[in-house]
Amino acid sequence: MAELLDLPEVLIIQPPPPFTSFESDFTQKFNILRAWESSLPLDQFLTTHAQSVQALLCHVFTPVNGDLLRLLPALKLVVSVSTGANHVDKAECRRRGIAVTNAGNAYSEDVADMAVGLFIDVNRIISAADWYVRRGLWSSKGDYPLGSKISGKRVGIVGLGNIGYEVAKRLEGFGCKISYNSRSERPSLSYPFYSNVCELAANSDALIICCALTDQTRHMINKEVLSALGKDGVVVNIGRGAIIDEKELVKCLVNGEIRGAGLDVFENEPHIPKELVAMDNVVLSPHKAVLTLESFKRGSEVMIANLEAFFSNKPLVTPVMD
Amino acid sequence: MADDDHSELPTVLVLRRCPFIALLEPKCSQKFNLLKAWDSPLPQDRFLTTHARSVQALLSSGNGPPITAQILQLLPSLKLVVTNSTGLDHVDLAECRRRGIAVANAAKVFAEDVADTAVGLFIDVMRKISASNRYVRGGLWACRGDYPLGSKIGGKKVGIVGLGSIGLEVAKRLEAFGCSVSYNSRSEKPSLSYQFYSNVCELAADSDALIICCGLTEETHHMINKEVLSALGREGVIVNVGRGAIIDEKEMVECLVRGEIGGAGLDVFENEPNVPKELFSLDNVVLSPHQAIVTHEAFVDLGELVTGNLEAFFSNKPLLSLAVIN
Numbered sequence: 001m002a003e004l005l006d007l008p009e010v011l012i013i014q015p016p017p018p019f020t021s022f023e024s025d026f027t028q029k030f031n032i033l034r035a036w037e038s039s040l041p042l043d044q045f046l047t048t049h050a051q052s053v054q055a056l057l058c059h060v061f062t063p064v065n066g067d068l069l070r071l072l073p074a075l076k077l078v079v080s081v082s083t084g085a086n087h088v089d090k091a092e093c094r095r096r097g098i099a100v101t102n103a104g105n106a107y108s109e110d111v112a113d114m115a116v117g118l119f120i121d122v123n124r125i126i127s128a129a130d131w132y133v134r135r136g137l138w139s140s141k142g143d144y145p146l147g148s149k150i151s152g153k154r155v156g157i158v159g160l161g162n163i164g165y166e167v168a169k170r171l172e173g174f175g176c177k178i179s180y181n182s183r184s185e186r187p188s189l190s191y192p193f194y195s196n197v198c199e200l201a202a203n204s205d206a207l208i209i210c211c212a213l214t215d216q217t218r219h220m221i222n223k224e225v226l227s228a229l230g231k232d233g234v235v236v237n238i239g240r241g242a243i244i245d246e247k248e249l250v251k252c253l254v255n256g257e258i259r260g261a262g263l264d265v266f267e268n269e270p271h272i273p274k275e276l277v278a279m280d281n282v283v284l285s286p287h288k289a290v291l292t293l294e295s296f297k298r299g300s301e302v303m304i305a306n307l308e309a310f311f312s313n314k315p316l317v318t319p320v321m322d
Numbered sequence: 323m324a325d326d327d328h329s330e331l332p333t334v335l336v337l338r339r340c341p342f343i344a345l346l347e348p349k350c351s352q353k354f355n356l357l358k359a360w361d362s363p364l365p366q367d368r369f370l371t372t373h374a375r376s377v378q379a380l381l382s383s384g385n386g387p388p389i390t391a392q393i394l395q396l397l398p399s400l401k402l403v404v405t406n407s408t409g410l411d412h413v414d415l416a417e418c419r420r421r422g423i424a425v426a427n428a429a430k431v432f433a434e435d436v437a438d439t440a441v442g443l444f445i446d447v448m449r450k451i452s453a454s455n456r457y458v459r460g461g462l463w464a465c466r467g468d469y470p471l472g473s474k475i476g477g478k479k480v481g482i483v484g485l486g487s488i489g490l491e492v493a494k495r496l497e498a499f500g501c502s503v504s505y506n507s508r509s510e511k512p513s514l515s516y517q518f519y520s521n522v523c524e525l526a527a528d529s530d531a532l533i534i535c536c537g538l539t540e541e542t543h544h545m546i547n548k549e550v551l552s553a554l555g556r557e558g559v560i561v562n563v564g565r566g567a568i569i570d571e572k573e574m575v576e577c578l579v580r581g582e583i584g585g586a587g588l589d590v591f592e593n594e595p596n597v598p599k600e601l602f603s604l605d606n607v608v609l610s611p612h613q614a615i616v617t618h619e620a621f622v623d624l625g626e627l628v629t630g631n632l633e634a635f636f637s638n639k640p641l642l643s644l645a646v647i648n
Contacts, residue, residue: 109500116445146613284455
């Protein structure tokens with residue numbers, strides 16, 4: 001009992017999956033305040049038990065806004081499981097002097113692998129051909145239609161952060177030519193930079209969306225960009241659904257105005273536009289780019305490292321900068 | 323006259339009509355006199371004895387007919403076989419070697435596309451892309467929730483079986499994902515830094531995945547057997563872009579059904595287009611209808627490579643893609 005009280009207190013409202021997978025890693029070091037296990041309604045629980053809590057570890061489904069923060073007067077740190085931490089009102093946290101950390105690059109490799117996997121799949125029609133074979137059509141109908149060569153493709157990466165960089169590195173190994181659009185140019189890299197995503201699209205055979213969802217990037221991939229990408233173009237999205245104007249994307253796919261798409265994220269998950277279900281040139285993935293045990297382990301390590309740093313008055317490992 | 327012009331062009335023998343030859347014909351017939359065995363009413367043997375005794379070059383398709391010792395015996399002047407495939411299991415290589423006949427294949431053209439398929443299948447199996455695609459299309463994301471976890475690719479030990487042109491392209495790609503690459507091949511390649519295993523079973527024991535990139539020969543037939551699959555283990559993944567018969571397919575299917583290996587990505591099968599039906603219900607298997615080489619661009623490149631090899635031969639220049647026969 002005494003030992004438990006000595007451990008610093010961390011509030012969790014809904015446990016994020018990495019916590020669930022590696023719970024003992026956390027409970028060895030922290031006294032977890034389990035709001036989700038209480039029969040009390042949340043605000044009552046917080047008022048009763050969380051008035052002196054300094055750290056909150058949260059799932060993407062926990063909106064961290066003024067309403068919540070009002071109930072946590074001692075809070076000084078929000079540790080998000082995600083890279084984007086979009087569920088956190090960062091301005092409100094800043095106002096209250098609350099630091100926010102994210103997952104840093106814990107998931108970058110796995111997300112990049114998924115982006116490349118989807119890109120290969122759309123070009124070489126792997127999922128569609130697999131389905132063709134499973135339905136017995138290879139023996140009855142014959143060979144599947146031709147795919148498209150990957151080597152030599154001009155790939156435009158939208159958002160050259162940690163994930164975009166890992167994608168670029170991998171695709172270079174396939175002989176693709178990389179260019180990018182990002183908030184700012186990265187002079188240390190030799191890839192051609194386009195300040196305008198429409199120009200990037202016009203000069204690319206494929207766009208891979210790797211950026212975060214912000215006010216600037218919402219519906220950034222619109223009718224104009226898709227038009228510039230053209231009939232032979234392919235879109236892969238492992239960022240957030242709302243970066244693309246989904247209605248417009250569906251129209252372009254239905255009308256053959258772009259060649260295909262590989263999508264891990266959608267505007268209204270888990271709902272996907274029903275027009276996409278029948279399309280062989282679209283690969284659909286249920287927002288699983290980070291869903292590996294290894295990513296969960298890495299994510300847990302980053303969250304624990306931030307909590308430890310906080311409680312020992314050391315600099316945070318992955319603070320969110322705006 | 324047209325005939326005279328035609329007869330000045332070097333002669334290239336083709337045994338059987340096929341889509342590939344039809345595709346090549348317009349370009350080829352401007353540069354070569356295509357001697358078409360199938361066009362003649364004579365049976366093939368008689369045709370060859372009558373018309374092909376001075377033929378120096380033969381254009382062969384991976385789909386057949388096989389270039390056997392019997393056929394080669396009827397072609398005393400033959401010095402070159404050009405095939406549209408990477409695989410050479412349809413050519414009697416020993417007989418070619420005996421007769422001093424060079425063989426040029428299509429490895430260069432296809433190596434990248436085949437490697438892309440190999441890596442694409444590997445990522446698919448590890449990260450369950452095709453399976454979760456079906457899940458979403460079946461409406462299960464909305465009612466059942468998240469798909470089960472996949473497996474990270476970085477840090478995995480990948481064993482490449484056959485480090486030829488395809489195997490090398492696969493290795494190059496996987497390095498960028500953070501995989502560590504080892505290999506088994508007919509002979510060690512000391513200029514490369516990948517770890518060599520002389521025994522495919524030992525390679526399997528030390529690997530998280532095996533990627534089969536070698537050719538089908540007597541030595542490699544059913545090389546991936548019960549012992550190798552056992553050594554690969556419950557978490558192990560196998561990808562095959564070589565030939566179906568390199569793997570003991572019956573054994574592999576049993577291992578997959580019993581959960582004795584972790585998954586498979588297969589572009590080739592022992593009895594195409596027939597695929598063992600037990601595989602249709604497995605989510606940890608990705609099935610590809612032998613299309614590793616099938617891209618529009620590859621066909622164009624292939625035509626150029628085949629024509630280029632023939633041109634080089636007839637002008638006494640080095641072949642573009644001489645296959646090294648051991």
